[in-house]
Amino acid sequence: MNAIFLFLPYKSIAYMNYLASIGKYFIMIWEVFKKPTKWPIMRNLILKEIDELIYNSLGIIIFISFFIGGVVTIQTALNLTSPFLPKSLIGFATRQSVILEFAPTFTSIIMVGKVGSYITSSIGTMRVTEQIDALEVMGVNALNYLVFPKIIAMLFYPFAVAIAMYVGILGGWVAAVFGGFAPSGEFIQGLQEEFIPFHVTYAFIKSLIFAFVIATVPSFHGFYMKGGALEVGKASTTSFVWTSVAIIILNYVLTQLLLG
Template identity: 45%
Template sequence: MIFYHFGEYLLLLKKVFKKPEKWKIYWKEILHEMNEIGVGSIGLIVIISTFIGAVMTMQIAFQLVSDLIPNSIIGQINRDSNILELGPTISALVLMGKVGSSISSQIGSMRVTEQIDALEIMGINAAGYLILPKIVAGVVMMPIVVIIAIFCALVGGLLGGSLTGAVSAGDYIIGIRESFKGFTMVVAMVKAVFYGFIITSVPAHKGFHVRGGALEVGQAGTRAVVIGCIAILASDYIITALLL
């Protein structure tokens, strides 16, 4: 069954990446999806990332109580943790729940109400028209969302450390600036691109092939989020193993 669904997924992607009939129509859809997927999720990502950064700072300070360890190391650990792991992965998991379920339900509803069948009868590549703009928007907007998440996590760590007295603002800023490796941001952006593809393509596949009625649409949305989260964590491991 796993290979059957994976093969079905690959065949759908083959249809999705066929040459579009009219780029002008696709471009409008891409802009719309960029607003829905990226801009519409920024508020949630800002809140979550800020609190994660604050909590991480307090936990790191609690575990590194030693006269031999400078307080600036707290900012350094928080920076690297958020850039390499927490920023991209937590953002992807959150968006999979928010955006993924929405995509699956939207396309699934169109399938059970036979709107997709009507598009195909008119000679339109339904898979490309409905899914390609979402994938492009996800791949483009996800790195931007991750950059915002990392920035908010670092600011949250600064605020959390200063307010609780876990680390002074000066020591925290020194830690953020010390021994920074630009390659860590490259790894974060590579993860973001892959996550953006997974967040949009996996739910689209589940919604596109749903059969039945409203109940099956809801079940497809649930399965899409579960499978998407597993795919994100698996790709996180693979990318980390290859690049670091």
């Protein structure tokens, strides 16, 4: 019993630390939009971040989306064992899976690993080498200078998700046709059956919210990290975990709100 009572204060302290971190995160978001950097400088920073965060991520997004679409098609086809079920269901299931979940959510988890780790490590390295302190001494809003361009750049993330949708469905078509699971005509017919345009809108809404999380949560862990070079790696790992958790929770909430 004594051990239980001794444990409770530490548990309460842990909960308080989580609440303090959440509050600090929202304060950081507020500070990002205060005292903006001059536009000529900000424009160059935004273009640099678009190239680094979005353009350089398209290769891995296209590669993964193509094979994910193929795997979904193959697994769907293998589970349609009844001869009374039309082959068009393969195309229908592939379209629904790719548009609703795999393109926006699975791609976002991949982006957390690639982009999120880069953001945390780059900002964390600037903290360790005291470059952030130098910016603040010069009167620059370091949060606006470092985080705001990343938020604006990630607003282009839905374009990457749209590419992931197209490539995923293309990968499903290739797997169906060349794998002998469904004729091209029936697969395309399944893609067109009972199509609801709002599902694409739903995917883009999720993508925008996920993009904001991917830009800000890793920035938070990098900006407020303490220690040396070793802690930069630890901060990157921590940011990956918490950003992934935030995306999974938001995915549930948004699905319930928009499709429930």
